[in-house]
Amino acid sequence: MKESKEELIGYLRKMMDIRLFEEKVMELLARNIIKGASHLYAGEEAVAVGACSAIEEDDYITSTHRGHGHCLAKGGKLPEMMAELCGKATGYCKGRGGSMHIADVTKGNLGATGIVASNLPVAVGAALSAKMRKTNQVVLCFFGDGASNNGIFHESLNMAAVWKLPVVFVCENNLYGMSVAANRCSAVQDMADKAKAYDMPNMICDGMDILDVKETIKKAVERARKGDGPTLVECKTYRYFGHSRSDPRAYRTKEEEKEWRNKCPIKQFSKKLTDNKILTEEEIAQIEKQAEEAVESAEKFAIESPYPDVRELMDDIYAPSPADLLNGGAIR
């Protein structure tokens, strides 16, 4: 492995943060402390962490309804995230976005969306902007297998390809769009194949293997940064929980779930680290304990945080108009 020990520990820790965060969210949903919908990312950690470790801090991502992992991997902080999920004033979006709209625009996370595939053209626009501003930034656009069946997926890939934009489309193929298996609703089984229609290079990687994800995305990012245009990368992965909390998962078997649990990205990566004598099991247990404590403290922060002041209900619907529009220069 060519990464430094610190980097590798960082990846492991981030994946553990995501896993434990999601398990905590599941618990808080059951206790009705978190209201509303939450689509958990557990099982897919290697994709977010692998992909985000292949980009720079000032690069952009656009995210999905299953966006907690992306947010954390792009540098999001556990307390602000948990507070957002709880609808608290201290959350990333002041409690207005919640789980499905978690965003930290100032850190390049252009936001999660509650509408499948809705973030794709936004990623295209961000990439267009990066290209026009000549900033050399790239955009990672996360979406699921289900989104690749939506019309806007095709509009977005086409436009990105025509304009040779620095965007990497990252398809997280977790086999199901809510309850419908990908093989029942997509005419092709490798979502990566859909890039062919747009003369766009594609790659497939093991979404349960963080280093494979990182290496693959890295190639696509390098291409984008060189000005060679977009790539579609498909990461084969699996979500451990249901689509959302109300989902009894009757559409898939226990055996299938077990099979994918055996491919757990955290377990696999931990084993790799111990096999290569980079970390001992004790050290890994220690890292997990730190993650646990961090999630506990995020929970505490969120629970103790106040709800937003209802007087702020109407704030931030509109941006203030520049002063020159309000006075001066006006002819009525």
Place this chain on the structure above:
Amino acid sequence: MREILYKDALVEAMQEEMKRDDRVLVMGEDVAIYGGAYGATKGLYEQFGEERVRDTAISESAIVGAAIGAAITGMRPIAEIMYIDFITQAMDQLVNQAAKMRYMFGGKTTVPMVLRTEGGAGRCIAAHHSQSLEAWIMHVPGLYLVMPSTPYDAKGLLKASIRDDNPVVFIEHKMLYAMKGEVPETDYIIPLGVADIKKKGSDVTIVAYSRQLHVAMEAAAELEKDNISAEVIDPRTLKPLDLDAILTSVKKTSKLVIVSEGYKTCNVASEIAMLVMEHGFDLLDAPVKRVCAVDVPVPMSPVLEDAAIPNKQNVINAVKEVCQ
């Protein structure tokens, strides 16, 4: 003052703003080489090149979505959707993304984009190219809505829209592109949310916008002959709406007629009427009247098309009823 066409006023507005601010770009179907389906982007491609004036695929969602993505990352895009009828294909991006991002993300982003489109009837191009869907836009928190009725307003309002930090839906009327009017060569803006009194009067207030402003003006001229003095107010921006200007006028006239080319049910006029009732019921001496399009898909046949939308006589009749 020199007179130029409404469409040229729009071109001039974009030209000036693109010169002033290199973050401004234009994209849409046929906006570059062709110069826009109605000629409202003519010459921009030649002047600013293909980097800043972009022909796109026929992909309304992607056009609006890409404008949003560019806007939140530091550009100031102007996206053109050829006909407002086609925004149905981009409603997700407009309503769920552009309008909501700032609020949903805790006020931490702005979406400084303009969605230019056109609407209205009058060219016999039937139900998919003739609608007035502004009520849909007005309904959604987070969007601004601008509908200029004159070349002068078109230039000043478009420049203001481009400079504004909010997503602005800017609806032009297909029957106004060839209209001539006085437009200063100077750099001027008309602030959003400021109505204009197009004709002073004392007996009745007529609120009308976009092409119907001119219908209302013709009606007002005719009403003068019957000694009815109508004050005609053009809100120019429906959101933010200059309710104060409307109330001030109603205070003077005590009567109100609202004219709109949108379908009658849940029309912009319904909202304005209700707002006046809420804020100025005591000012009214007669029930508010609205003159709107008939609730029917706009038909092609010229006879039917004319019958579907308001005309001068409809406005005159409504005014006479409230003035009885």
